[in-house]
Amino acid sequence: xxxxxxxxxxxxxxxxxxxxxxxxxxxxxxxxxxxxxxxxxxxxxxxxxxxxxxxxxxxxxxxxxxxxxxxxxxxxxxxxxxxxxxxxxxxxxxxxxxxxxxxxxxxxxxxxxxxxxxxxxxxxxxxxxxxxxxxxxxxxxxxxxxxxxxxxxxxxxxxxxxxxxxxxxxxxxxxxxxxxxxxxxxxxxxxxxxxxxxxxxxxxxxxxxxxxxxxxxxxxxxxxxxxxxxxxxxxxxxxxxxxxxxxxxxxxxxxxxxxxxxxxxxxxxxxxxxxxxxxxxxxxxxxxxxxxxxxxxxxxxxxxxxxxxxxxxxxxxxxxxxxxxxxxxxxxxxxxxxxxxxxxxxxxxxxxxxxxxxxxxxxxxxxxxxxxxxxxxxxxxxxxxxxxxxxxxxxxxxxxxxxxxxxxxxxxxxxxxxxxxxxxxxxxxxxxxxx
Amino acid sequence: xxxxxxxxxxxxxxxxxxxxxxxxxxxxxxxxxxxxxxxxxxxxxxxxxxxxxxxxxxxxxxxxxxxxxxxxxxxxxxxxxxxxxxxxxxxxxxxxxxxxxxxxxxxxxxxxxxxxxxxxxxxxxxxxxxxxxxxxxxxxxxxxxxxxxxxxxxxxxxxxxxxxxxxxxxxxxxxxxxxxxxxxxxxxxxxxxxxxxxxxxxxxxxxxxxxxxxxxxxxxxxxxxxxxxxxxxxxxxxxxxxxxxxxxxxxxxxxxxxxxxxxxxxxxxxxxxxxxxxxxxxxxxxxxxxxxxxxxxxxxxxxxxxxxxxxxxxxxxxxxxxxxxxxxxxxxxxxxxxxxxxxxxxxxxxxxxxxxxxxxxxxxxxxxxxxxxxxxxxxxxxxxxxxxxxxxxxxxxxxxxxxxxxxxxxxxxxxxxxxxxxxxxxxxxxxxxxxxxxxxxxxxxxxxxxxxxxxxxxxxxxxxxxxxxxxxxxxxxxxxxxxxxxxxxxxxxxxxxxxxxxxxxxxxxxxxxxxxx
Numbered sequence: 001x002x003x004x005x006x007x008x009x010x011x012x013x014x015x016x017x018x019x020x021x022x023x024x025x026x027x028x029x030x031x032x033x034x035x036x037x038x039x040x041x042x043x044x045x046x047x048x049x050x051x052x053x054x055x056x057x058x059x060x061x062x063x064x065x066x067x068x069x070x071x072x073x074x075x076x077x078x079x080x081x082x083x084x085x086x087x088x089x090x091x092x093x094x095x096x097x098x099x100x101x102x103x104x105x106x107x108x109x110x111x112x113x114x115x116x117x118x119x120x121x122x123x124x125x126x127x128x129x130x131x132x133x134x135x136x137x138x139x140x141x142x143x144x145x146x147x148x149x150x151x152x153x154x155x156x157x158x159x160x161x162x163x164x165x166x167x168x169x170x171x172x173x174x175x176x177x178x179x180x181x182x183x184x185x186x187x188x189x190x191x192x193x194x195x196x197x198x199x200x201x202x203x204x205x206x207x208x209x210x211x212x213x214x215x216x217x218x219x220x221x222x223x224x225x226x227x228x229x230x231x232x233x234x235x236x237x238x239x240x241x242x243x244x245x246x247x248x249x250x251x252x253x254x255x256x257x258x259x260x261x262x263x264x265x266x267x268x269x270x271x272x273x274x275x276x277x278x279x280x281x282x283x284x285x286x287x288x289x290x291x292x293x294x295x296x297x298x299x300x301x302x303x304x305x306x307x308x309x310x311x312x313x314x315x316x317x318x319x320x321x322x323x324x325x326x327x328x329x330x331x332x333x334x335x336x337x338x339x340x341x342x343x344x345x346x347x348x349x350x351x352x353x354x355x356x357x358x359x360x361x362x363x364x365x366x367x368x369x370x371x372x373x374x375x376x377x378x379x380x381x382x383x384x385x386x387x388x389x390x391x392x393x394x395x396x397x398x399x400x401x402x403x404x405x406x407x408x409x410x411x412x413x414x415x416x417x418x419x420x421x422x423x424x425x426x427x428x429x430x431x432x433x434x435x
Numbered sequence: 436x437x438x439x440x441x442x443x444x445x446x447x448x449x450x451x452x453x454x455x456x457x458x459x460x461x462x463x464x465x466x467x468x469x470x471x472x473x474x475x476x477x478x479x480x481x482x483x484x485x486x487x488x489x490x491x492x493x494x495x496x497x498x499x500x501x502x503x504x505x506x507x508x509x510x511x512x513x514x515x516x517x518x519x520x521x522x523x524x525x526x527x528x529x530x531x532x533x534x535x536x537x538x539x540x541x542x543x544x545x546x547x548x549x550x551x552x553x554x555x556x557x558x559x560x561x562x563x564x565x566x567x568x569x570x571x572x573x574x575x576x577x578x579x580x581x582x583x584x585x586x587x588x589x590x591x592x593x594x595x596x597x598x599x600x601x602x603x604x605x606x607x608x609x610x611x612x613x614x615x616x617x618x619x620x621x622x623x624x625x626x627x628x629x630x631x632x633x634x635x636x637x638x639x640x641x642x643x644x645x646x647x648x649x650x651x652x653x654x655x656x657x658x659x660x661x662x663x664x665x666x667x668x669x670x671x672x673x674x675x676x677x678x679x680x681x682x683x684x685x686x687x688x689x690x691x692x693x694x695x696x697x698x699x700x701x702x703x704x705x706x707x708x709x710x711x712x713x714x715x716x717x718x719x720x721x722x723x724x725x726x727x728x729x730x731x732x733x734x735x736x737x738x739x740x741x742x743x744x745x746x747x748x749x750x751x752x753x754x755x756x757x758x759x760x761x762x763x764x765x766x767x768x769x770x771x772x773x774x775x776x777x778x779x780x781x782x783x784x785x786x787x788x789x790x791x792x793x794x795x796x797x798x799x800x801x802x803x804x805x806x807x808x809x810x811x812x813x814x815x816x817x818x819x820x821x822x823x824x825x826x827x828x829x830x831x832x833x834x835x836x837x838x839x840x841x842x843x844x845x846x847x848x849x850x851x852x853x854x855x856x857x858x859x860x861x862x863x864x865x866x867x868x869x870x871x872x873x874x875x876x877x878x879x880x881x882x883x884x885x886x887x888x889x890x891x892x893x894x895x896x897x898x899x900x901x902x903x904x905x906x907x908x909x910x911x912x913x914x915x916x917x918x919x920x921x922x923x924x925x926x927x928x929x930x931x932x933x934x935x936x937x938x939x940x941x942x943x944x945x946x947x948x949x950x951x952x
Contacts, residue, residue, distance in 0.1 A: 046612070126611075199749050383667035
């Protein structure tokens with residue numbers, strides 16, 4: 001790639017970007033290229049050991065941006081790029097080469113997936129190669145224009161984003177995200193380990209909240225109210241919150257159990273919470289046979305929203321550093337209480353799933369409408385029955401309250417987390433997309 | 436008072452003596468490697484058993500894309516380990532592991548050969564020769580990626596029931612996840628095997644073990660599954676009762692889901708409650724499950740005490756590679772003869788997984804009276820950082836001190852001789868007439884001071900590795916001990932006082948007989 005191409009100004013971009021000859025062969029549509037790569041990405045997120053929810057959200061953001069930028073070039077407007085909308089994202093590469101749309105997107109996604117999942121296991125590596133080979137073979141059957149150049153150009157677009165990602169604070173994840181050294185704060189109400197897993201005696205990714213945000217201006221762009229004041233007094237508001245979790249979980253209905261499990265989204269056993277929303281988006285985009293521009297924009301916007309949500313949420317989690325319900329309830333209410341879900345190994349407030357679901361909702365509202373009803377089949381392969389929702393807000397609210405049913409969050413972390421998420425998601429939803 | 440003091444002295448174990456091993460890989464005649472790419476990232480087993488009737492354990496090792504190999508034991512008693520590679524009729528390629536078992540009850544040990552492709556049962560002919568008896572015995576080897584095994588004799592059966600665990604559909608390239616092949620139950624009758632029964636659902640088993648977890652007299656089938664590949668899966672346990680279809684233990688019965696990268700099962704009564712406990716290997720933290728304290732009829736509920744007992748073995752204990760570990764074969768054995776089971780764990784990266792330790796030393800965790808295990812693999816000289824898979828702890832040179840063999844992936848197998856120490860020991864060989872001649876499913880009980888040590892005689896578990904032959908018990912400082920056998924049919928043998936540091940044949944209906952190597 002010619003690095004000088006990065007230095008073109010906006011006017012030059014507008015002139016240059018209109019000159020390439022873009023074409024699309026009949027080998028495979030871009031829509032299918034994107035859908036199939038994302039289908040694999042959801043599996044790789046599940047099967048790559050470092051892909052806890054925050055790490056997954058980061059990959060979804062960059063993959064979405066890459067998909068967007070690899071499809072934006074055929075729109076003869078410089079503004080189609082996310083350039084100038086994301087901090088530090090430099091002017092994207094341009095070219096006058098004759099290119100094939102689908103091969104460019106494939107080249108971009110193949111390079112991006114290899115980069116972001118370069119640490120996956122041998123089965124994942126084998127699957128990436130199989131996907132790459134099969135897709136390229138299918139594309140070549142359509143006799144695309146300049147296939148090698150097109151693939152190379154897609155790679156260049158992806159590499160441009162990858163270069164930008166390198167210094168955001170989240171590029172290196174060691175020990176599956178668990179620090180080897182970390183000083184736990186001591187005192188009433190502070191987070192303490194909640195299980196007997198040796199690796200999880202220190203909290204997950206304590207520095208994640210300092211990562212560079214994407215569309216959100218900063219990690220404190222959406223203020224979070226303080227949690228209910230900690231107290232061990234049975235007459236206190238905090239005790240009442242804990243007791244609500246305790247009493248609710250003791251009398252869960254079958255539907256409440258189903259809700260908790262549906263949104264459990266455990267790392268290594270699911271595509272994680274951000275992947276759950278990506279899965280929802282994929283289902284809806286496929287159902288309406290959405291054009292590539294919408295697909296790419298949704299993936300970019302949604303990825304950015306959930307990534308910002310996890311950065312802001314994680315910042316606040318480690319500022320507040322609140323204990324989990326299991327710690328409080330066993331100490332002050334019932335020593336033998338066990339929640340339905342496994343308690344995640346990091347502080348409680350706010351609820352990460354709630355924050356990122358609130359953020360995702362706002363982006364989905366922007367692309368599909370606020371009263372869009374749908375059925376989500378994300379967990380079907382894992383034996384979870386599909387669930388139907390009247391709106392994205394309905395789904396986000398259910399994702400939030402699922403954490404109370406699961407016994408891993410107090411209500412305040414959910415309600416305020418959803419509020420914070422909706423504030424964060426608005427930054428992504430307000431990005432300029434060409435759809 | 437004097438007698439009490441004497442009893443305490445006899446009962447107290449020897450000091451937790453750090454064992455010492457000598458790496459005899461270069462001289463022992465074991466030149467072998469478990470080779471292969473993706474289809475051989477799991478597997479790599481070794482079986483230890485006597486194939487030439489000299490009562491010393493011989494070794495057979497899976498080779499993956501290389502031929503399997505049998506090594507005849509030529510070690511002198513207490514001397515350096517010595518083996519000779521011998522053509523035996525087992526030299527298939529695509530073998531993942533072996534388990535020894537006297538399938539046809541003729542007193543000659545046969546082999547179950549697990550493969551990528553059609554499994555085989557190999558009839559032992561004597562003098563370390565084998566022939567494929569799959570067709571003769573009605574054994575349908577299928578066509579899968581077989582990676583786990585366990586055997587039991589169901590009540591009234593003359594032939595054993597074999598459980599075979601299968602891994603992912605190897606033909607699925609782009610989306611292999613969720614494509615776990617069904618496990619199979621080959622039920623034995625009067626002679627030969629019935630058509631295999633699919634154990635649905637199956638979740639990519641890497642270890643299986645028939646074990647009488649609740650002392651009911653009927654072993655259940657524990658299955659450890661690799662969560663990397665299943666969807667909606669969990670660890671499993673099956674009811675396998677004669678004349679009935681196998682059925683899973685359910686949540687209504689108390690079974691609690693556990694989702695790990697299950698790779699190996701080792702069993703022993705670690706906490707001395709009389710019930711078997713289970714060490715489950717995985718990636719990062721490993722699990723040690725003990726039956727929860729319960730009144731009355733037991734529910735299949737287990738507590739993980741790995742952290743409490745110091746056996747999480749979640750990352751290398753030495754070296755500068757501190758990424759999480761990857762554990763495969765595990766086995767309890769009292770390697771220092773102090774009367775407390777120790778735990779060997781074979782470690783090795785799956786294959787170029789940068790988030791996990793590339794230099795991942797094997798573990799040797801010493802058990803002790805306080806129930807907490809202590810790592811000594813480096814001090815003992817067995818902390819190899821090869822890409823270990825299968826392994827076996829067994830007494831190769833018949834000196835009462837368990838030795839160690841490890842199969843590495845894409846690297847040379849290794850073997851260590853236990854240099855011995857001060858503790859005492861017993862070596863026992865159970866024998867029944869008729870079916871199930873090696874008494875699979877029996878319990879050995881040993882009185883050691885105030886403790887009663889219980890050992891379940893099983894076939895299966897580990898990571899595609901198993902032993903059949905002498906059963907070793909460490910005695911600590913005790914120079915004699917009382918032993919009895921509860922036979923698979925439930926009959927309780929008499930308590931017999933046995934003098935330490937001897938080999939004994941224990942026939943079901945006669946007194947123990949000393950055997951001298």
